[in-house]
Amino acid sequence: MTAPETPTQDAPHIPVLLDEVIEALDPREGDVIVDATFGAGGYSRAILARGAQVHGFDRDPDAIAAARAWADAEERLTLHPRRFSEMVASLAEAGVGQVDGVVMDIGLSSMQIDQAERGFAFSHDGPLDMRMSQSGESAADFLNTADEAAIADVLYDYGEERQSRRVARAIVAARPLETTGDLARVVRKALGHRPHDKKDPATRSFQAVRIHVNGELDELREGLAAAETLLREGGRLAVVSFHSLEDRIVKRFLREASGAGRAVSRHLPGEPEAAAPTFDKPAKAVRPSAAEEARNPRARSATLRSAIRTAAPARMEAA
Numbered sequence: 001m002t003a004p005e006t007p008t009q010d011a012p013h014i015p016v017l018l019d020e021v022i023e024a025l026d027p028r029e030g031d032v033i034v035d036a037t038f039g040a041g042g043y044s045r046a047i048l049a050r051g052a053q054v055h056g057f058d059r060d061p062d063a064i065a066a067a068r069a070w071a072d073a074e075e076r077l078t079l080h081p082r083r084f085s086e087m088v089a090s091l092a093e094a095g096v097g098q099v100d101g102v103v104m105d106i107g108l109s110s111m112q113i114d115q116a117e118r119g120f121a122f123s124h125d126g127p128l129d130m131r132m133s134q135s136g137e138s139a140a141d142f143l144n145t146a147d148e149a150a151i152a153d154v155l156y157d158y159g160e161e162r163q164s165r166r167v168a169r170a171i172v173a174a175r176p177l178e179t180t181g182d183l184a185r186v187v188r189k190a191l192g193h194r195p196h197d198k199k200d201p202a203t204r205s206f207q208a209v210r211i212h213v214n215g216e217l218d219e220l221r222e223g224l225a226a227a228e229t230l231l232r233e234g235g236r237l238a239v240v241s242f243h244s245l246e247d248r249i250v251k252r253f254l255r256e257a258s259g260a261g262r263a264v265s266r267h268l269p270g271e272p273e274a275a276a277p278t279f280d281k282p283a284k285a286v287r288p289s290a291a292e293e294a295r296n297p298r299a300r301s302a303t304l305r306s307a308i309r310t311a312a313p314a315r316m317e318a319a
Contacts, residue, residue: 015042016240016299020286021103024238024306027052031100034091034230036084036223039063041070043103048076052100055091057084059133083133085222088229100235102227106220106250107242107302108210122184122202128177130210139209140177148172158217158245159208166190167205183209207243220246224253225316228278231309237279238306250305254282257315258307276312283307 015021021043027033029051035044038056040063047054053076058064064081071077080090084104091099118129128140143151152168155161170190177183184202187193191201211217227237237254241247254260259277286304293300 014296014298015040015046016105016107016296016302017286017288017292017304018042018046020304021238021240022046022050024283024286024304025101025103025236027101032096032098033101033103034084034087034099034227036087036102036104036227037106038067038079039105041067043105044077047101047103048074052076054078055080055087055094055096055099057082057087057090059083061134083219083223085219085226087223087226091230097230098232098235099230100232102231102235102237104220104223104227104239106216106240106246107298122180122200122206125179125181128179128183130206130213132214137213139183139213142213143171143183143209144176154212155205155208157208158211159204159206160245161204161208163191180206211245217245217249220249221253224250225314228257228309229314229317233309233311235309236306237309238304240302240304242301242303247303247305251285254279254305254307258282275315277310278312278315279307279309281307 025033025047027047027050031050031052033047033052033054035041035047035054035056038044038058039060041056044054044056055078056067056071057080058067059082061081064079067077067079071079078094080087080094082090087102091097118126128138128143130139131137142154146154148165148168148171151171152164155164155167161167167187167190170186171177171183174182174186177186183205184200187202187205188200193201224237224239231237239250241250257277257279258281259274260281283306286306288296288299288302
């Protein structure tokens with residue numbers, strides 16, 4: 001769940017596929033839109049400019065704190081310092097039962113990447129943290145206490161690291177690890193990194209550990225279910241993902257929700273009737289243009305998927 005790192009320091013956050021996301025959401029005056037991953041508020045600003053109301057969710061206290069003054073001055077913006085998987089309950093507390101759109105940008109913000117003290121990036125040496133909410137188990141806690149097999153599983157499952165056992169063995173041998181530089185050096189040494197290599201091998205391990213520490217893939221699954229519950233008929237869902245693990249989850253969710261590929265035999269007695277599709281056929285996936293990639297290198301791995309809600313009841317009750 002991350003945009004690729006770049007070596008720039010304190011780079012401003014540029015919302016990815018902004019025009020395409022706004023086109024997919026089609027926000028109109030009076031609409032209620034959920035920005036499930038508020039970050040620096042790039043999508044929210046564009047949505048507010050269309051006259052819609054925005055409920056912004058972010059579990060990162062820094063993102064919420066930075067937006068407080070803005071939210072106080074903009075009556076159509078409501079901030080929710082919570083996980084987006086909790087949007088159904090949080091909106092209910094605010095008196096909102098249905099919404100016209102939900103947008104998710106499943107990636108780190110530039111502010112998170114560029115703040116060394118947050119420990120997300122190996123391009124800036126800092127504490128080995130990686131916690132979006134700044135609470136709970138940190139990356140250092142996990143890597144310094146988990147057994148070798150558990151670390152290897154995380155690296156393989158969430159980083160698609162083929163040599164996960166070798167890297168896990170090296171991590172355990174090098175403990176304690178305290179900084180992002182410590183982890184990057186251990187991974188590079190284990191994998192035989194050469195300075196001229198096009199991609200730093202530490203990238204996969206950093207992605208894996210961050211996803212584990214923040215429970216990102218489960219959060220995505222629960223957030224999609226919450227969006228299905230909240231969206232009214234005709235409501236629009238737009239999701240921007242940054243790597244194959246996330247994109248597969250989004251693609252599968254929309255395929256199943258739209259009934260695509262469902263095969264039910266008419267010849268088997270007692271075959272349950274398929275549930276009515278909760279989304280229309282998803283729009284074609286959208287990738288950044290060459291111009292956007294040149295303007296914002298962190299956009300190059302992004303994929304936007306979107307779909308429109310039908311009148312069918314949600315397939316499961318979201319939390």
